Amino acid sequence: MTAPEFDPYAAPVAPIEAPIVGPVLAGRWRRIAAVGLDLLSVGLIAAVASVGEVLDFGVNWGLVFGFLASVYGLILLAYDFGQLSLSGQTLGKKRMGVRIVRTDGTPVALGRLIGLRLIIPLTLVLVITEAIALGTADDVSLGTGTGWGIAAIPVVLGYLLFWRGSQKQAPHDLIADTIVILADSTTP
Numbered sequence: 001m002t003a004p005e006f007d008p009y010a011a012p013v014a015p016i017e018a019p020i021v022g023p024v025l026a027g028r029w030r031r032i033a034a035v036g037l038d039l040l041s042v043g044l045i046a047a048v049a050s051v052g053e054v055l056d057f058g059v060n061w062g063l064v065f066g067f068l069a070s071v072y073g074l075i076l077l078a079y080d081f082g083q084l085s086l087s088g089q090t091l092g093k094k095r096m097g098v099r100i101v102r103t104d105g106t107p108v109a110l111g112r113l114i115g116l117r118l119i120i121p122l123t124l125v126l127v128i129t130e131a132i133a134l135g136t137a138d139d140v141s142l143g144t145g146t147g148w149g150i151a152a153i154p155v156v157l158g159y160l161l162f163w164r165g166s167q168k169q170a171p172h173d174l175i176a177d178t179i180v181i182l183a184d185s186t187t188p
Contacts (some may be wrong), residue, residue, distance in 0.1 A: 002087060021186075023180060023182070024106075024181060024182045024185035025099065025167065025168050025182075026168070026180040026182055027182055030097070031168075033096050033182055034092040034093045034096040035097055036092070037096065038079070038080065038090045038092035038093070038153055039076070039092075041091055042072065042075050042079050042093065055114075077118070078184075081110060081113050084108060085109065085110035087099065088100045088107055093180075093183075094183070095139045095188055097182055097183045098181065098182060099178050100179070101178065102177055103179050104181075108176070108178055115178070116175050116177075118172075138186065167179065168180070
């Protein structure tokens with residue numbers, strides 16, 4: 001049998017390739033709910049861990065609440081960064097069906113999480129606060145609410161990117177080169 005001959009009257013043939021399917025970005029409200037679940041669950045852990053400190057009636061309550069806030073913050077950081085470095089998901093993110101990956105779809109390393117999602121943003125806020133304190137009156141310093149409030153303005157403005165940006169990235173996502181995707185979506 002011979003090969004079919006060219007037919008000038010036949011319909012044109014074009015190869016059809018499957019579309020490239022990338023990760024589906026998680027919605028903003030789903031992300032906020034995941035963070036809320038994480039804060040609630042870690043808050044319960046910190047409260048149970050700190051119950052002994054609260055039962056002593058002869059203590060300075062300011063000191064107790066400072067201690068509780070410190071315990072809560074440390075537990076939250078350890079929980080958050082530990083879970084995210086292992087699977088890209090905390091318990092709240094798992095419940096809401098989202099996970100954090102790099103923009104190229106690869107998992108996020110622990111060093112990147114700590115350095116780029118915590119240390120750099122916190123350092124920026126501290127530098128802004130100290131710059132404000134040095135350039136203004138003595139009542140605006142690192143330890144006052146005014147200094148922190150003024151330093152938070154760029155942070156709040158940055159979070160407008162989260163609400164307005166097409167990639168749905170918060171400032172720490174932009175710095176760390178991460179995105180939050182639906183856990184069951186495909187990655188490149």
